[in-house]
Amino acid sequence: MNNIKNWGGLFYNAGEYDIVPGVDVTEKLQALVNLANSEGRSTIVFPEAAEYIVTSITNDGNIVYFGDGASFTGGYGRVINSLADSLSIDEQLADVVQSTDKDFDKIYNPTRYGAVGNGTTNDTAAFTALEVAVTGKQIDLGNKTYVVDSVPRKNLYYNGFFKVSGYTRSVVLDTPPRFHAFGGQLAKLKASLGNPLEQYTGIVFIGDSITWGRALPENGAFDPRDGTLSDPRDVFGSPSFVNEFKRYIGAQYGFGSYPVLSNWPASPSGESTAEYTVQQILYPKDGDFTLTTTGTNATVAEVASGGSITGYQLQLSASSSGTGVHTIGFNFTGDSFTLCFGATNDALNYELFVNGVSQGVFSATPGTDGVVVGNNNQRVHTFTYVRNKLIEIKTVQAGYVGIGRFRPEGIIVNKKIRIINQGINGSSARVYKTNALSGNTFGDGDAVGTYDNYTFVQLGTNDRITRSDTPKGTNKFKVNLKGVIDAVTPLSNVILMCANPVSDESTSTYNFTMQQVRGVIYDLAKANNIDMIDNYAAWRGLEISSLSSDGLHPNALGHQVIARNIIGALENA
Structure with a gap:
């Protein structure tokens, strides 16, 4: 089918609504017919020359179906108009909507x-x-x-x-995202991006030349290379799907902040890494914070305080004659935060615990450790990186006789979102695990590290290639991809992705197809409770030649479709 995208707002492409051959799509087609009626449109195009299983549709009197070689089976009596022997679909639609198109072109x-x-x-x-x-x-x-x-x-x-x-x-015009939420990793990532107490949201994209952004003219040279993390990288200005994702995350979750760009240390060129930092200020009570009191002669109050960074102040009071202890607790992922507190001469000290280990006792008394009388004293606490571990701030008597008070006012977290493109040109699941993951011997580091808690994996395109050193068959690819998953899982939440369709599926070069790659990834995702993003399906019904520069690597528009599918999956998880 030629150029169906040119008619964007004038008809519906059934493929974009997951109406596909081979399965019963009655409910999905009925929903699309209802949508067409509500929006005053009448044309639905079926992009594949195949049978669509539909039992019955109501309220379809104004609907016209087109599709070269397409037909209904399953009991629905309507005809899909085939135009292969006369006008093309585009030409017929041009006649149908000629006046509309003229107005569109003139006004819009x-x-x-x-x-x-x-x-x-x-x-x-x-x-x-x-x-x-x-x-x-x-x-x-x-x-x-x-x-x-x-x-x-x-x-x-x-x-x-x-x-x-x-x-x-x-x-790009939004279409429903193609993904399977088998394990909840996408929902966890979405929550992490908006959670200041998850100080570090580290995101890695593992993949091959498609992930890297090969064939985009904005990217630099990809040679010389040896298939390791020391290869050249892409540049942030290119419209690759990873960079589109980076920019979206920066705009939506980094609140428009500009990223700090850097490159993988072992790589000679490129900008593989974008990091956004946003300061978040939290009041240390309620929500994700707990406040408990044990012992005797201890009270809790909170008062408005104009000089406080949050406008309020907790007053945790304990008598020197009692045994009272207050504990502020919260789960945290990261390695630092700033505690803001007020100080007067009747202060209590506090002890900081990270995952049950004391980091020391700290003074809140004016004249010690830089503390002054008044609001908004700030102390930065740094410690070994932890992931979802309990932080506790406990009051400690400071030697004041009478009622002592600790006055916490806020916690400042420098929320960091780091996204790294670890795509390696020419890589396969087998090669990637050997060359770039934990245990590799190349000395270029590991693609996924301690601070990387979410990893997108899109491999398989090159695993199809027939090689003399690897047995043929999808089962070997399945074993190799499972090896990648097993290597990444101890450090990171894995999200599997399937790459786009390709035009060359010749058996002389490839021993299985991209559709079979998709099937393996789906099976592994479902069996291991891992979310899967189906970028293969995101291209369904669209011409590969319009989305790819060479039948394999996406062009800017192809990357645009993939990026929107990933973003849509994230936001709809």
Whole structure:
């Protein structure tokens, strides 16, 4: 089918709604028919020349079905119009929606307002004018790149790119994400990104040249290379799906902060790593915090305090004649935080415990260790990295006779989100485990380390290649991919992904197909309770040639579709 994306907002591509051959799709087609009726559209296109199993559909009187070689089976009596012997689907749709298309082109085309879309000319003024005239519409950017000062927000733009501050950002019409939540890792990652008490959210992408971003012109040279972590890396400015994910996370969970870019230490070139830091201020009571009191002659109060970093202050009081101890507790992932407290001469000290181990007793008395009378004394506590371990702050008598008080006001956490592209050109599951994971002997480090608690694994494309040193068959790939999972799991939550379809499945080169790769990954994910993101299915119904520069590696638009699928899976988990 040719160029179906050009008709973006005018008809529905059944494949984008997971309506596929070979399984009963009655409920999904009924939902799509209902959607079409609610939005005043009437055309649904079936992109595959195959039988679609449908038993019956209601309220379909205004619906027209198209699809070269496609048909219904299962009892539904409607016909899918085949146009192979006459007009193409695009030509027929052009006749159906000719007047609509003219209006669309006239009113919504950015070029009508002076936009150039050459990736160089600043088109900010043109989009400002467009959004004065048009809001709340779906606007096709025609696969062009528009330079703007900030991304326009008043319409839904798709099929193109905005370039802001030198970085290209893709925009694509949203479709339902293709993923399977077998183990809850995506939901855990989403929670981690928004949880300041998980100070470090470390994300790694393991993969091959598709993950690396091969064939994107913005990326630099990928040679010389030896298949290890010392190979050259991609650059942050490229529109690879990993970089699109990095930018999205920075915008949404890093609150627009700019990342600190760096490269893997063993690599000679590139920008594999982006780290966002956001300061979070928490009041140390309620929510994820517990406050308990044991012993005698101890009380708890909280008061408004204008000088406090949170506007409030806890007053944990204990008599020197009693045995009272207050404990503030919270689970924490990280290696440091800042405790903010008020101080007066009647202070109690506190002792810090990390995972049950005392880090020492600390003074809150003015005149000691830099403490002064008043609000917002700050002390940075650092310790060995822990993951989801209990932190306890316990009051300790400081020698004051009478009622002593400890006045905690806030906890500051520098929340860090680090994302590393560890894609290695030419790698397979077998080679990746040997060359880049724990136990490798190359001296370039391990792709997944202590601070990396979430790892996306997308391998399999190169495992298809017939080799003299590896037996043929998907079972060997399954064993090798399970080896990668087992090597990563002790350090990190694994999320499996399947790569995009490819055009070359020749048996002279490959001993199994990408569809079989997909099946192996699905089986491993389900059997091991691991979430799977199906980037293969995200391309379903779309022409490989329009999404790939060489039939294998995604172009900018192909990466855009994959990135949106990953982001959609994360946000819908």
